[in-house]
Amino acid sequence: MKAIVYKGPRDVVVKKVPDAKIKKATDVLVKITTTNICGSDLHMYEGRTNMEPGRIFGHENLGTVIEIGSAVDRVKRGDRVCMPFNISCGFCENCERGLTGFCLTTNPGNAGAAYGFAGMGPYSGGQAELLRVPYADFNCLVLPPDADEKENDYVMLSDIFPTGYHATELAGVQAGDSVVIYGAGPVGLMAAYSSIIKGAGKVMVVDMHKDRLALAEKIGAIAVNDSDGSGVEQVMALTAGIGADRGCECVGYQCCDHKGHEVPNLTMNNLVKTVRPTGGIGVVGVFIPEDPHAKDKLARQGQIAFDFGQFWIKGQHIGTGQANVKAYNRKLCRLIAEGKAKPSFIISHELPLDRAVEAYENFDARKDGWTKVVLKPGH
Numbered sequence: 001m002k003a004i005v006y007k008g009p010r011d012v013v014v015k016k017v018p019d020a021k022i023k024k025a026t027d028v029l030v031k032i033t034t035t036n037i038c039g040s041d042l043h044m045y046e047g048r049t050n051m052e053p054g055r056i057f058g059h060e061n062l063g064t065v066i067e068i069g070s071a072v073d074r075v076k077r078g079d080r081v082c083m084p085f086n087i088s089c090g091f092c093e094n095c096e097r098g099l100t101g102f103c104l105t106t107n108p109g110n111a112g113a114a115y116g117f118a119g120m121g122p123y124s125g126g127q128a129e130l131l132r133v134p135y136a137d138f139n140c141l142v143l144p145p146d147a148d149e150k151e152n153d154y155v156m157l158s159d160i161f162p163t164g165y166h167a168t169e170l171a172g173v174q175a176g177d178s179v180v181i182y183g184a185g186p187v188g189l190m191a192a193y194s195s196i197i198k199g200a201g202k203v204m205v206v207d208m209h210k211d212r213l214a215l216a217e218k219i220g221a222i223a224v225n226d227s228d229g230s231g232v233e234q235v236m237a238l239t240a241g242i243g244a245d246r247g248c249e250c251v252g253y254q255c256c257d258h259k260g261h262e263v264p265n266l267t268m269n270n271l272v273k274t275v276r277p278t279g280g281i282g283v284v285g286v287f288i289p290e291d292p293h294a295k296d297k298l299a300r301q302g303q304i305a306f307d308f309g310q311f312w313i314k315g316q317h318i319g320t321g322q323a324n325v326k327a328y329n330r331k332l333c334r335l336i337a338e339g340k341a342k343p344s345f346i347i348s349h350e351l352p353l354d355r356a357v358e359a360y361e362n363f364d365a366r367k368d369g370w371t372k373v374v375l376k377p378g379h
């Protein structure tokens, strides 16, 4: 099969590799029809994780089941399925509580596994023609009959739509709330979209990229352009000097100042500043336990200089971590099926797998007009 293989920092190649295969009776084999590039892939692509060369990227996957293991009951050959990026067992203590991002079975010694992901188990990704799906009865979301027509919407259920929604859940967004979101990448835009779906009163999205901010405006959020470094003041002015009720971090440890220099504590401290006293903060942007290639000394050890005193005095609370996709994907799927949500609005490029090298280069450069790339291995 053809797949996107990581060779080293900013170096991926599309090449023939051995076909993915069923390994356990509980697996299915999926022929991938859509697979996305994610901001999480970029941390790995840039060589800022311990991703091993030779591995296949891709954790946002949708396709058709072509083979089923002997112990699979529910999923059938021919089903159109979308897989959560988390690989989870369904029977461990965390999965039983719905915390499938922290499965204790699928990545022994750690909590949480994913396809094609640094530090999240040995599983190959789906930026390929075929994908092995473990514990398939639990992990496959079988899609409604309009799956082909709405494929570019449903594929967002693999990660960024539930992840954006999770950010709003961690922050505690409710109807009428004001919400500030740092990052207008795919995840930030989905956090804004989820806030709007929940009936938030005012949604503000902070970024430096005009194309991404324009998408935030398109769905009814207020774009806060931080390209002159005035984002915090703008948010305070928009909230009568009090700050937003809720805040979402949708950037992660490689966040930058308006000049493009990495400042790892910037978004977290900006959230403390721009969320009101007793407000909630949801952090889905990735932070990692060590970042040996960081310029910042603390960041190399996975630490940031966090304004804990301000945070404490303001009585704010924080929720963090990988999204538990399965906690939300079924309900968000219904919103798509009923025509109430259309997360494909963020897609800028639909390309065959063969064009993955240029797709990675452009998306990594946050090049104007490259807001989200979906790859079509069958084309």
Ligand SMILES: NC(=O)c1ccc[n+]([C@@H]2O[C@H](COP(=O)([O-])OP(=O)(O)OC[C@H]3O[C@@H](n4cnc5c(N)ncnc54)[C@H](O)[C@@H]3O)[C@@H](O)[C@H]2O)c1
Pocket: 038, 039, 040, 041, 042, 043, 159, 160, 163, 182, 183, 184, 185, 186, 187, 188, 206, 207, 208, 209, 212, 226, 250, 251, 252, 253, 254, 255, 256, 257, 266, 267, 283, 284, 285, 286, 321, 322, 323, 324, 366
């Ligand atoms: N928790 C999870 O389950 C989960 C799932 C998916 C992605 N993620 C993470 O979410 C983060 C965002 O993903 P994405 O696909 O949207 O990535 P992305 O890199 O495309 O978008 C990040 C955006 O943040 C902006 N940005 C940088 N510094 C900023 C700052 N100081 N203030 C405001 N905006 C700033 C960038 O300009 C960019 O538009 C990444 O860290 C990704 O790994 C987490």
Ligand SMILES: [Zn+2]
Pocket: 038, 039, 040, 041, 059, 060, 085, 159, 160
């Ligand atoms: Zn992703």
Ligand SMILES: [Zn+2]
Pocket: 088, 089, 090, 091, 092, 093, 094, 095, 096, 102, 103, 104, 105, 106
């Ligand atoms: Zn589990």
